[in-house]
Amino acid sequence: xxxxxxxxxxxxxxxxxxxxxxxxxxxxxxxxxxxxxxxxxxxxxxxxxxxxxxxxxxxxxxxxxxxxxxxxxxxxxxxxxxxxxxxxxxxxxxxxxxxxxxxxxxxxxxxxxxxxxxxxxxxxxxxxxxxxxxxxxxxxxxxxxxxxxxxxxxxxxxxxxxxxxxxxxxxxxxxxxxxxxxxxxxxxxxxxxxxxxxxxxxxxxxxxxxxxxxxxxxxxxxxxxxxxxxxxxxxxxxxxxxxxxxxxxxxxxxxxxxxxxxxxxxxxxxxxxxxxxxxxxxxxxxxxxxxxxxxxxxxxxxxxxxxxxxxxxxxxxxxxxxxxxxxxxxxxxxxxxxxxxxxxxxxxxxxxxxxxxxxxxxxxxxxxxxxxxxxxxxxxxxxxxxxxxxxxxxxxxxxxxxxxxxxxxxxxxxxxxxxxxxxxxxxxxxxxxxxxxxxxxxxxxxxxxxxxxxxxxxxxxxxxxxxxxxxxxxxxxxxxxxxxxxxxxxxxxxxxxxxxxxxxxxxxxxxxxxxxxxxxxxxxxxxxxxxxxxxxxxxxxxxxxxxxxxxxxxxxxxxxxxxxxxxxxxxxxxxxxxxxxxxxxxxxxxxxxxxxxxxxxxxxxxxxxxxxxxxxxxxxxxxxxxxxxxxxxxxxxxxxxxxxxxxx
Amino acid sequence: xxxxxxxxxxxxxxxxxxxxxxxxxxxxxxxxxxxxxxxxxxxxxxxxxxxxxxxxxxxxxxxxxxxxxxxxxxxxxxxxxxxxxxxxxxxxxxxxxxxxxxxxxxxxxxxxxxxxxxxxxxxxxxxxxxxxxxxxxxxxxxxxxxxx
Amino acid sequence: xxxxxxxxxxxxxxxxxxxxxxxxxxxxxxxxxxxxxxxxxxxxxxxxxxxxxxxxxxxxxxxxxxxxxxxxxxxxxxxxxxxxxxxxxxxxxxxxxxxxxxxxxxxxxxxxxxxxxxxxxxxxxxxxxxxxxxxxxxxxxxxxxxxxxxxxxxxxxxxxxxxxxxxxxxxxxxxxxxx
Numbered sequence: 019x020x021x022x023x024x025x026x027x028x029x030x031x032x033x034x035x036x037x038x039x040x041x042x043x044x045x046x047x048x049x050x051x052x053x054x055x056x057x058x059x060x061x062x063x064x065x066x067x068x069x070x071x072x073x074x075x076x077x078x079x080x081x082x083x084x085x086x087x088x089x090x091x092x093x094x095x096x097x098x099x100x101x102x103x104x105x106x107x108x109x110x111x112x113x114x115x116x117x118x119x120x121x122x123x124x125x126x127x128x129x130x131x132x133x134x135x136x137x138x139x140x141x142x143x144x145x146x147x148x149x150x151x152x153x154x155x156x157x158x159x160x161x162x163x164x165x166x167x168x169x170x171x172x173x174x175x176x177x178x179x180x181x182x183x184x185x186x187x188x189x190x191x192x193x194x195x196x197x198x199x200x201x202x203x204x205x206x207x208x209x210x211x212x213x214x215x216x217x218x219x220x221x222x223x224x225x226x227x228x229x230x231x232x233x234x235x236x237x238x239x240x241x242x243x244x245x246x247x248x249x250x251x252x253x254x255x256x257x258x259x260x261x262x263x264x265x266x267x268x269x270x271x272x273x274x275x276x277x278x279x280x281x282x283x284x285x286x287x288x289x290x291x292x293x294x295x296x297x298x299x300x301x302x303x304x305x306x307x308x309x310x311x312x313x314x315x316x317x318x319x320x321x322x323x324x325x326x327x328x329x330x331x332x333x334x335x336x337x338x339x340x341x342x343x344x345x346x347x348x349x350x351x352x353x354x355x356x357x358x359x360x361x362x363x364x365x366x367x368x369x370x371x372x373x374x375x376x377x378x379x380x381x382x383x384x385x386x387x388x389x390x391x392x393x394x395x396x397x398x399x400x401x402x403x404x405x406x407x408x409x410x411x412x413x414x415x416x417x418x419x420x421x422x423x424x425x426x427x428x429x430x431x432x433x434x435x436x437x438x439x440x441x442x443x444x445x446x447x448x449x450x451x452x453x454x455x456x457x458x459x460x461x462x463x464x465x466x467x468x469x470x471x472x473x474x475x476x477x478x479x480x481x482x483x484x485x486x487x488x489x490x491x492x493x494x495x496x497x498x499x500x501x502x503x504x505x506x507x508x509x510x511x512x513x514x515x516x517x518x519x520x521x522x523x524x525x526x527x528x529x530x531x532x533x534x535x536x537x538x539x540x541x542x543x544x545x546x547x548x549x550x551x552x553x554x555x556x557x558x559x560x561x562x563x564x565x566x567x568x569x570x571x572x573x574x575x576x577x578x579x580x581x582x583x584x585x586x587x588x589x590x591x592x593x594x595x596x597x598x599x600x601x602x603x604x605x606x607x608x609x610x611x612x613x614x615x616x617x618x619x620x621x622x623x624x625x626x627x628x629x630x631x632x633x634x635x636x637x638x639x640x641x642x643x644x645x646x647x648x649x650x651x652x653x654x655x656x657x658x659x660x661x662x663x664x665x666x
Numbered sequence: 667x668x669x670x671x672x673x674x675x676x677x678x679x680x681x682x683x684x685x686x687x688x689x690x691x692x693x694x695x696x697x698x699x700x701x702x703x704x705x706x707x708x709x710x711x712x713x714x715x716x717x718x719x720x721x722x723x724x725x726x727x728x729x730x731x732x733x734x735x736x737x738x739x740x741x742x743x744x745x746x747x748x749x750x751x752x753x754x755x756x757x758x759x760x761x762x763x764x765x766x767x768x769x770x771x772x773x774x775x776x777x778x779x780x781x782x783x784x785x786x787x788x789x790x791x792x793x794x795x796x797x798x799x800x801x802x803x804x805x806x807x808x809x810x811x812x813x814x
Numbered sequence: 815x816x817x818x819x820x821x822x823x824x825x826x827x828x829x830x831x832x833x834x835x836x837x838x839x840x841x842x843x844x845x846x847x848x849x850x851x852x853x854x855x856x857x858x859x860x861x862x863x864x865x866x867x868x869x870x871x872x873x874x875x876x877x878x879x880x881x882x883x884x885x886x887x888x889x890x891x892x893x894x895x896x897x898x899x900x901x902x903x904x905x906x907x908x909x910x911x912x913x914x915x916x917x918x919x920x921x922x923x924x925x926x927x928x929x930x931x932x933x934x935x936x937x938x939x940x941x942x943x944x945x946x947x948x949x950x951x952x953x954x955x956x957x958x959x960x961x962x963x964x965x966x967x968x969x970x971x972x973x974x975x976x977x978x979x980x981x982x983x984x985x986x987x988x989x990x991x992x993x
Contacts, residue, residue, distance in 0.1 A: 315840030343827035
């Protein structure tokens with residue numbers, strides 16, 4: 019019964035979404051409010067139906083309803099309770115439901131928030147969002163039906179991929195999809211702006227907060243993905259430039275560019291075409307990401323199923339790109355910039371350069387990712403480019419971006435005077451250079467790390483300088499230190515929220531530089547009682563034991579870790595043998611630290627437990643990535659606080 | 667006009683630098699996908715390849731102490747001798763598919779930097795769970811040896 | 815100047831087209847498939863004892879179109895999905911000089927026999943205990959299906975579950991070639 023019920027709900031929801039999209043487009047052209055209200059009801063109906071589908075699938079998972087194919091493939095009777103719920107988005111069909119549900123939820127929020135406001139935009143926004151929802155519901159109906167029936171009903175299911183049985187995998191897809199779907203809202207408003215011809219700054223003002231939220235969730239999703247990769251996959255890294263990872267970082271890069279370039283439009287009425295292009299690109303890249311990971315056109319270590327779904331996504335991508343860019347071309351006459359660039363030394367130029375760097379980074383990542391296709395199409399040679407390509411091209415771009423991060427917020431608009439430059443940047447530059455010199459004297463020889471340190475200290479300097487000046491100004495008007503600081507954060511929350519986000523990025527940047535420059539690793543075979551030393555740690559192999567767990571069989575190693583100062587710790591890396599997997603899953607054990615992590619993986623072992631082969635790593639500063647994520651969260655929270663009337 | 671010219675020069679400079687970076691990046695890190703037959707037809711030492719094939723029966727040797735792993739990758743016609751330093755991946759075995767990435771060396775073997783064992787994506791254990799090599803036996807031997 | 819901008823603006827949507835075409839080209843290639851060098855080559859000979867008892871060998875099938883399917887009972891769901899397809903194909907073509915052989919690899923006898931009974935397979939199936947045949951055919955995973963022409967050359971290889979369309983298209987093509 020469940021499969022039929024779910025399928026019926028999907029089909030009805032698809033019909034409603036399609037109707038709502040068309041009806042509100044007609045309403046947008048003719049101004050018939052009754053149609054708008056009708057499609058609002060359709061939007062609510064879609065949300066209810068998709069919610070119902072999701073609950074139905076959760077119910078099927080919880081009751082082990084193996085007549086649903088998706089349930090049979092992604093769970094079995096041994097799967098623990100929580101993972102039976104999160105198995106919902108453990109594979110393709112379920113993650114499409116999650117995506118559609120978030121989209122329906124965002125549509126609902128748009129309905130609630132903007133029903134009475136922006137009457138010109140509103141029908142078109144609704145039309146675009148429901149059109150997109152209709153596409154995802156179509157995917158749920160034809161190429162990736164989550165409610166496909168399985169006959170005969172098997173006695174037990176296959177089980178969730180053990181690699182996904184981890185807290186990181188519970189949250190990573192949710193954050194990532196909140197980010198992906200979040201960009202639908204700015205995109206829908208941009209389409210509404212193009213359709214109505216009201217291509218002023220209105221759509222930008224309305225969607226700024228949406229863009230920030232989507233951007234933040236995408237960043238969070240990327241970081242959680244890195245954390246998952248780091249502590250589950252057992253290779254000791256967090257980023258591999260794999261196509262799947264690249265697909266997620268692409269919209270983040272263009273979204274970051276968008277966040278910055280809209281400020282230029284708000285302030286100087288410039289870059290109108292560019293901003294529309296960026297929002298279209300960002301949304302298209304979220305679709306491209308799904309296309310790339312689900313079509314199987316590019317090989318990836320992350321195994322995903324393939325099928326006709328790729329063709330659906332490619333068709334939709336083509337539709338989105340051609341329609342929205344054609345709309346843009348059609349409205350080009352109205353998009354003349356009212357301001358223009360006055361000087362290379364101006365905030366406009368620096369922001370423009372920031373955009374050029376971000377889009378260049380996005381382009382190179384895109385290029386590297388589809389390079390195998392390009393090469394095969396043009397030259398007929400099967401090749402790929404690996405991590406060295408991405409690193410070589412992106413390191414200079416990101417270092418440049420770091421420096422711009424310090425310059426942009428402080429340099430004057432229009433034309434910076436020599437005095438403005440001296441006043442704002444002389445001190446931070448001096449401090450940055452001094453920091454690099456000191457670091458060099460302390461024995462840090464890696465030039466990339468030195469550059470990174472100089473840039474980070476420079477940017478921190480500019481932020482501190484700016485903030486202190488502002489606090490001092492408020493102090494002069496009579497506030498105490500605390501009141502001045504809080505008042506400033508509250509009144510200029512957007513500016514200082516942005517600064518805090520910048521600080522978060524700096525922390526992440528230091529983590530990336532440090533972990534790449536200073537991490538150590540070794541691989542060795544130890545007999546029982548033997549030790550290996552790495553980076554001041556001594557690791558002794560004490561023995562192996564085997565055990566049967568609820569849904570797997572486990573071989574655990576016991577290793578005593580001691581450092582020079584006499585503190586001792588025991589690590590238990592293991593190998594887990596799941597019945598549904600051909601290969602055992604390595605279970606990494608680690609001790610996280612602010613400066614360094616000890617990270618231990620059990621490789622091969624002798625059957626009688628007399629010896630074990632291990633991978634030992636001392637990973638430096640990796641924790642800074644996760645800390646940076648925390649700072650990002652604080653900054654984003656500050657930046658999206660509701661506006662308050664500025665003090666007179 | 668002078669200002670415009672400055673921006674154009676700046677733009678061309680950035681594009682040029684980016685183009686150079688991409689070109690250099692590609693030529694440094696390009697990896698060729700080949701089969702054993704294709705590789706042996708024209709091996710170029712120093713070039714990076716991704717070689718796919720089967721691990722030939724009777725060729726797999728692993729020395730845990732030195733971590734030396736040697737085997738031959740074959741496509742049914744030609745076999746390529748491969749050497750690697752490290753632990754074999756879990757699914758790696760004779761008669762199984764494998765993809766190795768590395769370089770061809772002048773002294774006539776393939777030096778693998780990474781090994782990926784190929785596995786079929788659709789997999790279900792037999793109902794009795796007995797196909798995995800000796801679970802119970804492992805359990806017994808390890809229980810006998812632990813805790814000392 | 816104004817004429818060029820009027821048309822020049824359409825360059826933006828048009829620029830998207832080559833990218834989409836390139837991505838569509840991706841469907842033609844499979845990055846995971848390591849091209850099998852065996853297509854076009856003579857199929858390796860084998861002689862196996864079927865589950866039912868009699869021996870079967872490729873030699874004995876010369877002159878017929880032969881379909882070889884590698885499967886395992888633990889391969890779920892792909893092998894389970896294609897099992898009815900294979901049986902249907904076998905019944906439709908067995909009187910037209912077509913032979914279908916199932917080869918069971920990396921499996922145990924008992925679950926394999928249960929699998930055969932469950933789907934009521936009537937075409938010959940044989941275990942490959944030493945894994946020699948699967949090595950000769952370069953099988954990476956199950957299921958994989960090979961289509962061999964009347965002259966004993968491998969003409970096509972399919973990775974993953976076979977569909978009715980794939981089965982009959984390949985067999986029809988090879989049947990149409992007169993020896």
